[in-house]
Amino acid sequence: MTQPAVSELDERVPGRRWTVRLDAVARTSTAVRISCSRPGCAEQQHPSAASGRAAAAAHLKAHLCAAPAPTAEVYCACRLEGCHAHLPGPGRGRAEPWRCGGPVVVAVTTDREGRWWQAMECCSRCAAAIPGARTAATYRPPQPSNRPAPALTGAGTPQFSDRQIVTDAVPAPRAAPRPAPARHRRPQAKIAQRVIPHDLRPVALRDELVELGDLFRAYQQREKPDLALLADLQERKARAFTAWADATGEGALRWEARRAEQAAATARSQHQARTGIIPLADGPTVVRLLTAPAQWEHTRSVLEHVADHTPLPGPEARLLVLLLTLRTASTGTGNLVGQDVAALGLTDPEDLIDKLTGCGWLVLPGTAGELLASRPENATPITVPCLAPGEDGPGPFTFGKKMRPKLSGWAQKVISDKKLRKAKATAATRLLALTLATRTNAAGDLGSDGQGVALGFLSARVPVDPRELQHLVDRLTAADWLTDPVITDTHLTGRLTERVLPLTCPLPQ
Numbered sequence: 001m002t003q004p005a006v007s008e009l010d011e012r013v014p015g016r017r018w019t020v021r022l023d024a025v026a027r028t029s030t031a032v033r034i035s036c037s038r039p040g041c042a043e044q045q046h047p048s049a050a051s052g053r054a055a056a057a058a059h060l061k062a063h064l065c066a067a068p069a070p071t072a073e074v075y076c077a078c079r080l081e082g083c084h085a086h087l088p089g090p091g092r093g094r095a096e097p098w099r100c101g102g103p104v105v106v107a108v109t110t111d112r113e114g115r116w117w118q119a120m121e122c123c124s125r126c127a128a129a130i131p132g133a134r135t136a137a138t139y140r141p142p143q144p145s146n147r148p149a150p151a152l153t154g155a156g157t158p159q160f161s162d163r164q165i166v167t168d169a170v171p172a173p174r175a176a177p178r179p180a181p182a183r184h185r186r187p188q189a190k191i192a193q194r195v196i197p198h199d200l201r202p203v204a205l206r207d208e209l210v211e212l213g214d215l216f217r218a219y220q221q222r223e224k225p226d227l228a229l230l231a232d233l234q235e236r237k238a239r240a241f242t243a244w245a246d247a248t249g250e251g252a253l254r255w256e257a258r259r260a261e262q263a264a265a266t267a268r269s270q271h272q273a274r275t276g277i278i279p280l281a282d283g284p285t286v287v288r289l290l291t292a293p294a295q296w297e298h299t300r301s302v303l304e305h306v307a308d309h310t311p312l313p314g315p316e317a318r319l320l321v322l323l324l325t326l327r328t329a330s331t332g333t334g335n336l337v338g339q340d341v342a343a344l345g346l347t348d349p350e351d352l353i354d355k356l357t358g359c360g361w362l363v364l365p366g367t368a369g370e371l372l373a374s375r376p377e378n379a380t381p382i383t384v385p386c387l388a389p390g391e392d393g394p395g396p397f398t399f400g401k402k403m404r405p406k407l408s409g410w411a412q413k414v415i416s417d418k419k420l421r422k423a424k425a426t427a428a429t430r431l432l433a434l435t436l437a438t439r440t441n442a443a444g445d446l447g448s449d450g451q452g453v454a455l456g457f458l459s460a461r462v463p464v465d466p467r468e469l470q471h472l473v474d475r476l477t478a479a480d481w482l483t484d485p486v487i488t489d490t491h492l493t494g495r496l497t498e499r500v501l502p503l504t505c506p507l508p509q
Helices: 049-066 124-129 163-169 203-220 227-248 251-275 293-309 315-328 338-342 349-358 368-373 403-415 418-422 427-437 455-461 466-478 498-503
Strands: 017-024 032-036 044-046 104-110 116-123 134-138 277-279 285-287 333-336 380-383 482-487 491-496
Touching: 017 049, 032 049, 044 049, 049 104, 049 116, 104 124, 116 124, 124 134, 203 227, 227 251, 285 498, 293 315, 293 403, 293 455, 315 333, 315 338, 315 349, 315 380, 315 403, 315 427, 338 349, 338 368, 349 368, 368 380, 403 427, 403 498, 418 427, 427 455, 427 466, 455 466, 455 491, 466 482, 466 491
Parallel strands: none
Antiparallel strands: 017 032, 017 116, 032 044, 104 116, 104 134, 277 285, 333 380, 482 491
């Protein structure tokens, strides 16, 4: 080992140094022991390496907190350890102690595996030359006051393998607070990237604009959109910008107000389409079972497909085909139980099912009787081959698997309406109810413009003699489904009752 040169620095006191080690107790055990080079520190044992590292770091932390601050009268404890600052350089035979420099510090080092920690006093140049060393405390020149020097507090924070515990022991100094600026500018209030003048009058208008700006910025921070709230804000903005334009005569503000009105109308329309809540002319709102216009169009497409592709004549066959179509629309396959068929009120459902399987439109794994006897715990799998997607493309419908149960649930609600069941409505009556529910406007009036539904259209959807239509309308009126019906030579006019408005699928205006 290279011996240091003799100089006046050798007259100083050697720096302090202590080491905390973590060693295994035995090869066959996970227990570890902690040893410290400081006199008087007893050996400790811990059941695992993780708890041992935490205890070792805490032990070293206690030494750092209790030890006095470094002084200027010590030389580097690493001189005899062969550190980079004391080894002879290329072409020189001896190390030179004058290569040390900077204030005396307490440096902390550790190995990468977390098996030992060492603290020692050395100069700042040596601390910088030791790989991985961290400064825990620095020598401070004496202050003019008589205050005692603080214990181990320095500019750096030592970091070990157990960083959280040691970091808590030696907190980093806080930065000095910035002095307050001499002058404070009044913050500029903004809305829609426009600065609201401080001298805008009336004051109530300026306060409204400032509040709206804050509300719009708060809305942008929301996790989920609220279209009803956005529509209200846009309406308030339109009124405020109109008043602002009147007060200043600026045309651009009036143009911005018109944009806000359009944005409010769009947001309101989107909210109504998503929730199905559409206000009526007389005030109340309707919460529909099917909420989106796309769903309403899909119901009309299913009814149209069933009217054109039912393989058997008569309203009972068409109603049963509608039920089976809605159960198998996506893939051509589905499940059915006897209770679903019984809810249709058919005269002879077993005969109808036999006819549908006989013509090949429906495929069952068993007999019609087994289908009618099946229960929810053992539902019968059914297949409608004409609805299955082919190799050349999808089936006859464009909606997917998630839309199909919504449409099926809507049809089941209409067919199984409480008052229709109580009146023992026929299949033709229930088909008419389904058809009229899809041929109204938002207020429930028959027809998109409230002018009624053409009789020719109804005859195509409900396969009965035209002379029986009046009887079916009377049955729906008695069941509180239709009100004020009038049959002319060409149209059926009237309005669906408020009770069944949630089941309607309004036509586009």
